[in-house]
Amino acid sequence: MDGERDLRERLVDAGVELVLEGGTASVGLREIARRAGVSHGAPRRYFPTHRALLSAIARRGFEELGARAAAAVDGAAGAREELAALARAYLAFALERRGMFELMFRHELLDGGGQDEAPAGPRLREATLPLLRHVTGLVARCRGEAAEEPSAAVTATALWANLHGIAQLWSWGSLQLALGEPGEPGEPVEPGEPGDGGAGRRDQLIEAALDAHLGPAPR
Template identity: 50%
Template structure:
């Protein structure tokens, strides 16, 4: 039973390699390009190898989504520890969230497709809820009187901006869009109210 693969001079656990290959296929061709056989072919393993780790297509997609949550969480943690001022932490975290969404568009979309991933065996709330709780803690530290309400408003608006940017809808409607200025206004609106 092979649990590792040798690729480009390094040994990698097979499960991790399959997830990485799934992410590459996702980036190149969207959700429809990611299948168990396609991932196996891309990873250079037998077509049955992915089933040892992912019994269904949904399980594979959910594992890919979970890897996205892990990466996004790490980026947000780095943003938080790099700033001392609470308001600056909120702004930096918001920028990181939007940057991740912009650089990983299809992964970002998949991560929040709970409808598609339901029944996958992966509890994605286990990954997404801590992100929301991070926003709650950040806005509470920045002085929000009702942190859960402010966090939900801010997160849904940031997520909306990320989604609209991914589809280029904002640019079509308003032309040039200064996302930095808009996010700063959005944060000020919620935290200075």
């Protein structure tokens, strides 16, 4: 059994490498088998469909994002500061792990509905929902509401959509263009890279998103 699980994990490892190198379109069972050093038919034993394979790869991404988020909020004072720390971790992950970030939220390609992604495999939704639920709880605390209030979930989801848009538009260079960095509007700009010096601007965008959805921070 351990050998079977080890092989399954090797196949997922190969898929993660492919996603990070070339994005979702680069992931195929044949290339994963080649990288894992197994026969072309071996992945089908664990991933009967391409959707199941992509779901297993995406789950790794959510696990990594969850670990980064947990480290980012360590020592945060209060719900709003924790939300800001989570947002910074989210944007950093998006810029550093672009192919994975793209895959993780392509639920038309993934099995996010609660079914096993493969025999004896973990369910993708078990990795996707905890972070959003945590954000919902923090939003509720900021607004003085119960986490079960529908409005808290709506606000948390809208905030997530706002942050996701910031991450995507920054990776494309669109926000740098809009903000006049590194060139003036109309001049070509390179997409933002990790450590590109734009962290201060991204922090400003995060604060603006929090203000828009939660109201200005107490002074």
